[in-house]
Amino acid sequence: MSGDHVQQYGLGNIGRAEHTGSGDIVAGGKTVGATVTDPAVKALLQEIAKLRPHLDQDDRAEVDAAAESIAEESSSERRRTLVQRVTGIAALLGEVGLPVVTAAKALLSG
Numbered sequence: 001m002s003g004d005h006v007q008q009y010g011l012g013n014i015g016r017a018e019h020t021g022s023g024d025i026v027a028g029g030k031t032v033g034a035t036v037t038d039p040a041v042k043a044l045l046q047e048i049a050k051l052r053p054h055l056d057q058d059d060r061a062e063v064d065a066a067a068e069s070i071a072e073e074s075s076s077e078r079r080r081t082l083v084q085r086v087t088g089i090a091a092l093l094g095e096v097g098l099p100v101v102t103a104a105k106a107l108l109s110g
Helices: 039-054 057-072 076-092 094-109
Strands: 017-019 025-027 030-032
Touching: 039 057, 039 076, 039 094, 057 076, 076 094
Parallel strands: none
Antiparallel strands: 017 025, 025 030
């Protein structure tokens, strides 16, 4: 739609979401709800979801951005960098972050 005016406020906003009719939603230029088929990636994302309540707002935004990119990333080097970013934050939380670190190790060693 030409002429649309979109304003965003606060962390976590994605802008305008568009449905293309093919079962996907494109939000902020990225596909939302893409199916993750790699079991190691799926396990890591599940552990990240459990970690979210233990994060402050800034760390949560950082982890959410990295997690979204991990699910979509095809480059193994870029994925490794994103996983290391998440595990660094998880490691600072101590025992509560350990499942994320374990799932990340499984993903990176596979």
